[in-house]
Amino acid sequence: MTKLLVIAEHDGEVLNPSTARTLACARALEPEALDVAVFASEGEDIAAAAARLQGVSRVLLINHPANQHPLACVLAPQVVSLAAGYSHIFAPGTTFGRDFLPRVAALLGVPQITDIMTVRDPFTFDRPIYAGNAVTTVKAPEGKVVATVRPASFKPVEEMPQAAPVEAMHLDVQIPEHTRFEKLHSEKGDRPDLQSARIVVSGGRGVGGKEDFERIFRLADRLGAAVGASRAAVDAGVVPNELQVGQTGKIIAPEVYIAFGISGAIQHLAGIKDAGTIVAVNTDPDAPIFEVADLGLVADWKEVVEAMEKAVDEA
Amino acid sequence: MKILVAIKRVVDYNVRIQIKPDGSGVMLEGVKMSINPFDEIALEEAIRLKEKGLAESITVVTVAGKQAEEQLRQALAMGADHALRVDTDQDLQPINIARVLEAIVKREAPDLILMGKQAIDDDCSQTPQMLAGLLDWPQATFVSKLELADGWVRVSREVDAGLEELSVRLPAIISADLRLNEPRYVKLPDIMKARRKPIDILTLDDLSVAMAPQLEIVKTEPPPPRKPGRKLASIEELITELKQMGVLS
Ligand SMILES: Cc1cc2nc3c(=O)[nH]c(=O)nc-3n(C[C@H](O)[C@H](O)[C@H](O)COP(=O)(O)OP(=O)(O)OC[C@H]3O[C@@H](n4cnc5c(N)ncnc54)[C@H](O)[C@@H]3O)c2cc1C
Numbered sequence: 001m002t003k004l005l006v007i008a009e010h011d012g013e014v015l016n017p018s019t020a021r022t023l024a025c026a027r028a029l030e031p032e033a034l035d036v037a038v039f040a041s042e043g044e045d046i047a048a049a050a051a052r053l054q055g056v057s058r059v060l061l062i063n064h065p066a067n068q069h070p071l072a073c074v075l076a077p078q079v080v081s082l083a084a085g086y087s088h089i090f091a092p093g094t095t096f097g098r099d100f101l102p103r104v105a106a107l108l109g110v111p112q113i114t115d116i117m118t119v120r121d122p123f124t125f126d127r128p129i130y131a132g133n134a135v136t137t138v139k140a141p142e143g144k145v146v147a148t149v150r151p152a153s154f155k156p157v158e159e160m161p162q163a164a165p166v167e168a169m170h171l172d173v174q175i176p177e178h179t180r181f182e183k184l185h186s187e188k189g190d191r192p193d194l195q196s197a198r199i200v201v202s203g204g205r206g207v208g209g210k211e212d213f214e215r216i217f218r219l220a221d222r223l224g225a226a227v228g229a230s231r232a233a234v235d236a237g238v239v240p241n242e243l244q245v246g247q248t249g250k251i252i253a254p255e256v257y258i259a260f261g262i263s264g265a266i267q268h269l270a271g272i273k274d275a276g277t278i279v280a281v282n283t284d285p286d287a288p289i290f291e292v293a294d295l296g297l298v299a300d301w302k303e304v305v306e307a308m309e310k311a312v313d314e315a
Numbered sequence: 316m317k318i319l320v321a322i323k324r325v326v327d328y329n330v331r332i333q334i335k336p337d338g339s340g341v342m343l344e345g346v347k348m349s350i351n352p353f354d355e356i357a358l359e360e361a362i363r364l365k366e367k368g369l370a371e372s373i374t375v376v377t378v379a380g381k382q383a384e385e386q387l388r389q390a391l392a393m394g395a396d397h398a399l400r401v402d403t404d405q406d407l408q409p410i411n412i413a414r415v416l417e418a419i420v421k422r423e424a425p426d427l428i429l430m431g432k433q434a435i436d437d438d439c440s441q442t443p444q445m446l447a448g449l450l451d452w453p454q455a456t457f458v459s460k461l462e463l464a465d466g467w468v469r470v471s472r473e474v475d476a477g478l479e480e481l482s483v484r485l486p487a488i489i490s491a492d493l494r495l496n497e498p499r500y501v502k503l504p505d506i507m508k509a510r511r512k513p514i515d516i517l518t519l520d521d522l523s524v525a526m527a528p529q530l531e532i533v534k535t536e537p538p539p540p541r542k543p544g545r546k547l548a549s550i551e552e553l554i555t556e557l558k559q560m561g562v563l564s
Contacts, residue, residue, distance in 0.1 A: 011476065071481075072444060072454055095474040098440050099456050102409065106445035111410045111530045114439045124533065129437050130332050134341060136535045141528035178453040178484040182469070186477035195475070199562055223562060235494065241459070242477045247438070248493055250475065256562055267328070273538065277560060279553070294544040297553050307550045311563045 002031040002122050007079060007091040007101075008038045010046045012068065017196045018092035020053055020156030025149040026090055027055040027157065028119040035060055037082060039075055041068035044166075051164045054157035059166040069181040072100035077173040079104045083144060088122070093148035093251075094195075105146040113138060113147035131247040131270035151195065152253035152274045187240045191217075194243065197226030200254040200275075202245060204230035204268075206261020206282065207301060213238050216260065219305050222312050228252065230262045245271035260301035264289025316370045316485075318361040319425035321416055322354040322390055324383040325436040338534035341436075350386045353431025355393075357491040359498040360461065361429050362394035369463050372396045374423055378415050380404045384514055392501045392509035399423075399515045401522065408529045413445035418522035420450060425486065427468070432457050432490040443490040453483035459494040 004026045009016040019036070026034055036050045037060045047061040060082065066074050079100070083089060089104065091097030093115045105112035117135070118126035124139045125147065140147075194200060201220040207213055213233070220227045228250070229243040245252055247267040253274035260281050262268060269292055272278060280293035281304045290296040297304065326332060326341070327349040333342040350358070364370040375395040377383045380403065387398040401415050420428065433440035440456075447454035455461075459478070460471040472479045473492045483489075547553050557563050 076448055095457060099444065102441035102444035103448035106410060106413055106448035109527050111408050111527065112441050113530065114441060130341065131435065132538055133332055134334050134535050135538050137533040139531040139533055143528065180482040182480035182482055184477060184479050231493065240477060241473045241494065242475060256560055292541055295553065295556055296544055296546045299550060304550055304553065307554055308557065308563060311554050311558065315564050
């Protein structure tokens with residue numbers, strides 16, 4: 001019997017789209033039961049949203065003041081206390097899931113699978129290694145399967161008119177006091193989310209400084225696009241870390257990815273392999289990004305941005 | 316304060332890996348190997364804490380075969396005080412590496428454990444969190460800044476939403492992200508000196524670790540190829556393409 005528990009990701013107010021993508025992976029196992037656990041301080045709305053996602057059998061809502069912020073050491077013992085009834089426990093392969101789920105696996109004494117990209121059968125999965133330059137097929141041993149799901153590999157499940165039941169639960173676990181949440185700095189304004197945007201405009205070292213990057217932001221706003229960046233741009237302090245795309249940043253799958261002044265290091269490419277169309281603009285005809293770009297143009301990024309803005313104005 | 320740093324020998328990040336035609340794995344013969352870059356950052360942070368007078372000693376540990384002594388020597392040359400290798404030729408996965416490290420922690424009693432946030436070969440990003448779970452210690456993953464004060468560590472973590480600040484009480488486990496620091500360049504005399512420093516060797520039997528079942532690696536293949544792309548001749552051509560894709564409307 002495949003009984004699956006997915007741990008929902010949210011920001012205290014809304015469900016993160018990574019949850020619906022994780023559910024899509026979960027559904028590929030054709031489980032007999034597919035439950036979602038929402039750990040929050042006041043998670044009624046989040047639970048209600050999760051209950052409308054396709055394939056969900058039941059939502060478990062665990063409201064507790066300690067669940068206001070997702071702390072691995074607080075979440076892990078709670079997930080473990082729910083684990084008994086499930087054959088599989090999945091979480092999104094975002095910084096949320098990556099943080100707490102290995103801790104769960106260790107407490108359960110099982111290995112964890114990181115970043116499922118394909119389901120072969122309920123115990124066999126494909127996952128990327130070496131920054132996505134190889135794909136390995138792994139088979140879980142007897143026992144519970146604990147895994148994170150690579151969100152970029154799955155299209156989110158749909159919202160249904162009919163909602164699954166929500167059950168409020170109280171878990172009797174000890175909450176550790178050795179970890180305190182202090183605060184979250186987030187520069188996210190009204191721009192679309194990098195991980196779910198249809199179009200991403202991205203800049204690298206070739207774009208230059210903060211002022212130059214403003215033009216990338218301006219273009220993105222006019223296109224309704226999210227903004228991404230290479231590590232070099234983040235390291236230079238030009239843009240905040242949450243914009244980094246790549247092996248150690250975000251793995252994204254927009255329909256269109258437009259890279260300005262990015263050379264195309266393997267660590268960067270790891271983050272965009274699932275993009276529908278990759279457009280690269282670079283002054284160096286030998287830049288490795290052209291090896292993966294669907295549409296490549298050897299040009300100065302500024303001229304291209306100008307021409308794009310003009311075209312939008314005329315549209 | 317005693318710091319333990321765990322390191323892994325991996326294919327150098329500049330190497331373009333080759334996959335064995337029989338699907339049994341990635342070619343490692345004759346390939347340049349290095350300390351996993353994130354582990355090197357973790358070690359650098361430990362050395363900086365020691366240089367600031369906040370730590371007395373740094374022990375670096377790896378769970379691997381004899382070749383990994385090359386990376387331990389590199390760590391000693393950077394500034395670690397002691398090196399420890401738990402000898403194994405098995406391909407141990409994070410759950411079992413964490414169990415071995417748990418046994419090491421019981422022997423060494425460190426106050427702080429610094430590790431890389433992920434290994435760039437298997438990209439698992441599991442071992443620090445697993446070790447924290449086994450020890451019931453606090454964890455702070457993906458850390459780009461840390462400060463020690465009164466038995467607590469205040470950290471900034473790189474999370475998808477931005478930067479999260481946490482305080483964790485010692486003893487604690489911290490996993491390093493790229494922007495925590497830039498590791499120092501090791502000088503030749505230090506490399507020479509590190510050659511003479513001893514490396515302690517322990518066996519899995521010495522530690523009597525009960526191993527957990529592992530994932531079976533069925534096969535390793537190249538990723539699905541992307542369809543070949545096109546070079547465009549002019550900005551106008553690109554604008555036309557972008558219009559067709561509905562990007563400029
Ligand atoms: C362990 C590890 C993990 C890493 N993880 C990541 C990651 O997650 N994401 C990431 O991005 N990187 C990552 N990196 C860094 C990566 O190796 C590269 O250093 C980085 O991606 C380079 O960024 P870049 O392309 O912006 O800069 P560069 O490589 O310097 O490229 C700049 C490009 O801009 C072009 N250019 C210059 N002027 C112009 C102009 N006027 N118009 C158009 N083009 C121009 C140049 O021709 C050049 O190709 C990682 C590295 C390591 C070691």
